[in-house]
Amino acid sequence: MSPNGALSFLPPGVITGDNVRKLFEYARENKFAIPAINVTSSSVVNGVLEAARDIKSPIILQVSQGGAAFFAGKGLANGNQEASIAGAVAAAHFIRAIAPSYGVPVVLHSDHCAKKLLPWYDGMLDADEAYFKEHGEPLFSSHMLDLSEESKAENIEICEKYFARMAKMGIWLEMEIGITGGEEDGVDNTGVDNASLYTQPEDIYDVYSALSKISPNFSIAAGFGNVHGVYKPGNVKLRPELLGMHQEYTAKQISNGDAKPLFLVFHGGSGSTKEEIATAVSNGVVKMNVDTDTQWAYLSGVRDFVLKKKDYLLTQVGNPDGADKPNKKYYDPRVWVREGEKVLAERVKEACKDLGNEGRC
Numbered sequence: 015m016s017p018n019g020a021l022s023f024l025p026p027g028v029i030t031g032d033n034v035r036k037l038f039e040y041a042r043e044n045k046f047a048i049p050a051i052n053v054t055s056s057s058v059v060n061g062v063l064e065a066a067r068d069i070k071s072p073i074i075l076q077v078s079q080g081g082a083a084f085f086a087g088k089g090l091a092n093g094n095q096e097a098s099i100a101g102a103v104a105a106a107h108f109i110r111a112i113a114p115s116y117g118v119p120v121v122l123h124s125d126h127c128a129k130k131l132l133p134w135y136d137g138m139l140d141a142d143e144a145y146f147k148e149h150g151e152p153l154f155s156s157h158m159l160d161l162s163e164e165s166k167a168e169n170i171e172i173c174e175k176y177f178a179r180m181a182k183m184g185i186w187l188e189m190e191i192g193i194t195g196g197e198e199d200g201v202d203n204t205g206v207d208n209a210s211l212y213t214q215p216e217d218i219y220d221v222y223s224a225l226s227k228i229s230p231n232f233s234i235a236a237g238f239g240n241v242h243g244v245y246k247p248g249n250v251k252l253r254p255e256l257l258g259m260h261q262e263y264t265a266k267q268i269s270n271g272d273a274k275p276l277f278l279v280f281h282g283g284s285g286s287t288k289e290e291i292a293t294a295v296s297n298g299v300v301k302m303n304v305d306t307d308t309q310w311a312y313l314s315g316v317r318d319f320v321l322k323k324k325d326y327l328l329t330q331v332g333n334p335d336g337a338d339k340p341n342k343k344y345y346d347p348r349v350w351v352r353e354g355e356k357v358l359a360e361r362v363k364e365a366c367k368d369l370g371n372e373g374r375c
């Protein structure tokens with residue numbers, strides 16, 4: 015652990031621009047990483063922020079396209095990504111309003127955006143530009159483009175186009191090359207050929223070389239066997255040691271003395287072993303995404319409460335303490351939703367500890 019307050023140069027609340035790069039540089043130098051937790055409601059946001067505050071950890075909150083639509087409300091039409099745009103913007107404003115109260119730096123990010131979802135991305139960038147006009151910084155800290163299903167040339171070309179627009183506001187870009195298995199935003203990659211789950215060092219260098227001409231503020235989600243979700247151990251193996259090879263290859267090409275020039279992102283963090291996580295971090299992973307395990311944690315808290323208090327939850331009035339006893343204090347969402355938040359917060363703390371992110375600010 016670094017001395018308390020090592021990241022005190024960062025303000026509490028949502029950080030953008032150079033501050034995001036400084037955070038990732040500091041993490042890469044000091045061999046730790048920051049978990050990125052998918053948030054789908056204000057309750058999930060609060061549970062994650064509470065955990066980060068309690069153990070003095072910087073934190074990344076991210077919305078997926080589906081998670082953003084949920085934030086806006088599943089009752090809204092989303093045919094043209096309107097709910098995903100409105101929900102992402104609403105989540106961002108909520109997080110911006112509340113994050114300073116928790117006293118830790120927060121990176122506000124959007125998750126996978128495949129080619130067919132670019133209208134969602136455009137909507138978020140419009141919101142960034144409007145916010146930038148008024149406040150001199152973007153609404154979000156960073157966004158992810160995931161063109162990993164397209165050809166490498168098209169992937170890089172679309173990234174360059176968007177990154178030029180983002181760089182004007184100092185927005186960080188996370189891009190993906192090599193496919194994450196499992197499922198994301200309804201894109202089913204469960205049957206994808208194993209070889210495409212492991213990104214090649216030459217491909218990473220091509221990305222680095224194109225994007226570094228625009229701005230240093232980008233990271234690469236390289237496939238090293240990553241899979242979204244938690245499954246029985248199968249035939250795909252996580253190989254975080256490959257990331258060291260990527261660093262070496264790019265370092266050799268640019269030969270400027272920088273041994274670890276890449277900022278790398280670990281997708282599919284749920285279900286990974288402590289050892290896999292540590293190896294990834296030692297090879298320059300600065301961000302690890304965790305969704306499935308935090309979903310499970312939240313559910314576990316609610317489920318255990320409901321099962322334990324079942325006899326207080328079957329009728330509005332009447333429980334083991336008396337036929338006339340009201341059950342309001344058990345079915346109030348502030349009681350049972352809170353139980354989900356508590357277990358979620360513990361899982362977030364575990365992710366921070368696994369990544370060496372505890373006590374950093």
Ligand SMILES: O=C(CO)COP(=O)(O)O
Binds near residue numbers: 125126280283
């Ligand atoms: O990579 C993720 C989000 O982009 C999260 O993956 P898991 O759900 O496997 O943790």
Ligand SMILES: O=C[C@H](O)COP(=O)(O)O
Binds near residue numbers: 197
């Ligand atoms: O892409 C993976 C994340 O876990 C987001 O999942 P989601 O698309 O179901 O919200």
Ligand SMILES: [Zn+2]
Binds near residue numbers: 126160190193194
């Ligand atoms: Zn992907």
Ligand SMILES: [Zn+2]
Binds near residue numbers: 126198242281282303
């Ligand atoms: Zn992912």
